[in-house]
Amino acid sequence: xxxxxxxxxxxxxxxxxxxxxxxxxxxxxxxxxxxxxxxxxxxxxxxxxxxxxxxxxxxxxxxxxxxxxxxxxxxxxxxxxxxxxxxxxxxxxxxxxxxxxxxxxxxxxxxxxxxxxxxxxxxxxxxxxxxxxxxxxxxxxxxxxxxxxxxxxxxxxxxxxxxxxxxxxxxxxxxxxxxxxxxxxxxxxxxxxxxxxxxxxxxxxxxxxxxxxxxxxxxxxxxxxxxxxxxxxxxxxxxxxxxxxxxxxxxxxxxxxxxxxxxxxxxxxxxxxxxxxxxxxxxxxxxxxxxxxxxxxxxxxxxxxxxxxxxxxxx
Amino acid sequence: xxxxxxxxxxxxxxxxxxxxxxxxxxxxxxxxxxxxxxxxxxxxxxxxxxxxxxxxxxxxxxxxxxxxxxxxxxxxxxxxxxxxxxxxxxxxxxxxxxxxxxxxxxxxxxxxxxxxxxxxxxxxxxxxxxxxxxxxxxxxxxxxxxxxxxxxxxxxxxxxxxxxxxxxxxxxxxxxxxxxxxxxxxxxxxxxxxxxxxxxxxxxxxxxxxxxxxxxxxxxxxxxxxxxxxxxxxxxxxxxxxxxxxxxxxxxxxxxxxxxxxxxxxxxxxxxxxxxxxxxxxxxxxxxxxxxxxxxxxxxxxxxxxxxxxxxxxxxxxxxxxxxxxxxxxxxx
Numbered sequence: 001x002x003x004x005x006x007x008x009x010x011x012x013x014x015x016x017x018x019x020x021x022x023x024x025x026x027x028x029x030x031x032x033x034x035x036x037x038x039x040x041x042x043x044x045x046x047x048x049x050x051x052x053x054x055x056x057x058x059x060x061x062x063x064x065x066x067x068x069x070x071x072x073x074x075x076x077x078x079x080x081x082x083x084x085x086x087x088x089x090x091x092x093x094x095x096x097x098x099x100x101x102x103x104x105x106x107x108x109x110x111x112x113x114x115x116x117x118x119x120x121x122x123x124x125x126x127x128x129x130x131x132x133x134x135x136x137x138x139x140x141x142x143x144x145x146x147x148x149x150x151x152x153x154x155x156x157x158x159x160x161x162x163x164x165x166x167x168x169x170x171x172x173x174x175x176x177x178x179x180x181x182x183x184x185x186x187x188x189x190x191x192x193x194x195x196x197x198x199x200x201x202x203x204x205x206x207x208x209x210x211x212x213x214x215x216x217x218x219x220x221x222x223x224x225x226x227x228x229x230x231x232x233x234x235x236x237x238x239x240x241x242x243x244x245x246x247x248x249x250x251x252x253x254x255x256x257x258x259x260x261x262x263x264x265x266x267x268x269x270x271x272x273x274x275x276x277x278x279x280x281x282x283x284x285x286x287x288x289x290x291x292x293x294x295x296x297x298x299x300x301x302x303x304x305x306x307x308x309x310x311x312x313x314x315x
Numbered sequence: 316x317x318x319x320x321x322x323x324x325x326x327x328x329x330x331x332x333x334x335x336x337x338x339x340x341x342x343x344x345x346x347x348x349x350x351x352x353x354x355x356x357x358x359x360x361x362x363x364x365x366x367x368x369x370x371x372x373x374x375x376x377x378x379x380x381x382x383x384x385x386x387x388x389x390x391x392x393x394x395x396x397x398x399x400x401x402x403x404x405x406x407x408x409x410x411x412x413x414x415x416x417x418x419x420x421x422x423x424x425x426x427x428x429x430x431x432x433x434x435x436x437x438x439x440x441x442x443x444x445x446x447x448x449x450x451x452x453x454x455x456x457x458x459x460x461x462x463x464x465x466x467x468x469x470x471x472x473x474x475x476x477x478x479x480x481x482x483x484x485x486x487x488x489x490x491x492x493x494x495x496x497x498x499x500x501x502x503x504x505x506x507x508x509x510x511x512x513x514x515x516x517x518x519x520x521x522x523x524x525x526x527x528x529x530x531x532x533x534x535x536x537x538x539x540x541x542x543x544x545x546x547x548x549x550x551x552x553x554x555x556x557x558x559x560x561x562x563x564x565x566x567x568x569x570x571x572x573x574x575x576x577x578x579x580x581x582x583x584x585x586x587x588x589x590x591x592x593x594x595x596x597x598x599x600x601x602x603x604x605x606x607x608x609x610x611x612x613x614x615x616x617x618x619x620x621x622x623x624x625x626x627x628x629x630x631x632x633x634x635x636x637x638x639x640x641x642x643x644x645x646x647x648x
Contacts, residue, residue: 016567
């Protein structure tokens with residue numbers, strides 16, 4: 001199990017509260033020939049390569065989580081979802097607050113928008129010693145090393161951040177002007193990425209995110225693990241720019257990494273990035289993830305390696 | 316009272332003229348740099364050396380727009396902003412600049428069929444009656460596209476409470492006007508924005524123009540402190556001071572800003588609360604949603620029965636909110 005990937009999976013970073021994972025990334029970037037800065041939205045912007053054609057890669061570093069909105073008299077803590085996931089699929093999971101407090105996600109509210117967190121206390125006063133309204137929590141759990149596969153909570157989008165760290169190392173020799181943005185608030189409509197695109201104003205942009213594989217027991221087997229990265233032709237908010245699509249397919253040929261094309265009704269940051277400034281040519285590269293948005297997300301190590309190889313061809 | 320004049324003024328989304336006039340008139344003795352932009356926002360700048368702060372309150376209220384003429388002389392209408400259709404029947408409205416009186420009518424219950432009685436009503440079941448006998452007569456008095464506002468007069472009542480229409484967000488506008496009467500070190504911009512109720516449209520333009528480091532929306536917000544309603548659904552409570560937002564549909568508020576604001580409240584003995592609901596949206600969306608983005612906060616005054624013909628707020632909450640914002644701005648060097 002790669003140490004860096006493991007550290008990424010264990011670091012704290014829920015939408016709007018990304019300092020934990022950001023600190024880790026800054027640490028990992030030390031010693032690599034690149035310029036690192038933070039912008040107004042808290043994005044970590046890494047610049048590498050020379051000057052010329054500006055290409056921006058972006059992967060959101062936040063995970064989904066929960067925010068405390070109310071503490072009940074019996075000590076149960078009502079928390080609202082951060083991110084679009086089904087509350088029932090993440091109930092009875094282990095959660096950890098930014099301040100270190102541990103608990104479990106218990107029952108869901110009727111409308112499915114919040115979960116009652118059980119801290120193992122029996123009164124409001126005891127609960128208030130541990131958490132307060134506005135505190136955020138992430139889902140935590142064991143990381144399973146299944147040789148060719150990794151299983152863990154928060155694999156999406158930390159695995160894309162991991163890929164991007166590898167890309168920064170390779171980018172030093174590029175003749176292009178490369179930007180690698182570890183963006184904030186990706187789980188909530190990609191707010192950080194939009195601002196970074198405005199600031200950088202790239203010629204091309206590639207969004208690194210995740211796609212649900214459909215190779216589960218009852219799936220249609222159209223998107224599979226270990227069959228290469230998923231390239232979306234069209235999603236809810238984006239018809240991928242033809243030039244960017246051609247770039248990706250050419251890189252796929254050159255690196256001999258096959259890609260899985262898809263048309264979905266999901267959305268990524270790419271949708272809002274394309275409308276920034278005078279328009280941005282943007283496409284998406286998505287890691288296939290089995291059991292996405294659960295405690296046991298699963299990715300293929302082959303996909304991680306091949307996606308990295310493919311993307312270096314764009315330098 | 317300034318709040319009375321603001322609440323009584325007619326200014327539904329995109330028709331904010333009356334409100335804009337009052338605001339410009341009130342501010343001209345206190346600020347030099349004041350302009351109206353392409354969208355109709357009133358943009359104010361008080362120069363300073365500290366961080367660039369944008370405070371925002373929206374001028375528009377939820378209202379109605381005339382969309383057609385029925386043969387019988389009544390008017391068809393639609394809403395400007397979110398109004399629950401159940402609050403509309405049997406209410407008086409004032410149409411257009413001339414403030415023509417209209418009554419929102421619905422088929423009386425004893426004429427409704429069994430199915431009609433249990434089916435929820437829609438706007439198409441309603442009409443505005445101006446007393447015209449046919450559509451030609453109606454067209455003499457009203458034009459297509461004219462606006463209408465609720466005919467509610469502002470009044471103080473109860474124990475330090477006020478009732479009126481449009482407290483969301485005239486109460487925010489009143490606070491902002493008073494905040495602008497003081498002086499600060501920070502580089503202060505204020506936007507009295509248009510069209511918030513139909514998608515925060517005005518604020519996108521002012522945010523793009525100002526490029527703030529910190530953006531704070533001053534709103535009137537939901538307050539359902541009623542029996543049988545949970546704390547979360549209740550969101551805020553009257554008399555418990557300004558409500559500081561944690562998160563909503565379009566923003567995750569900056570934890571450090573929230574902490575700084577709460578520290579000021581504690582230090583100055585200003586009662587404040589957290590907005591417990593994560594529903595709805597406000598102009599803060601535009602601060603982080605344009606240009607390079609910004610750190611954002613929202614401070615709101617609890618308004619009971621918001622987005623209806625008459626809402627309620629507390630004067631103590633109004634005063635506390637004003638004080639909190641003034642004291643917070645003073646800490647920005």
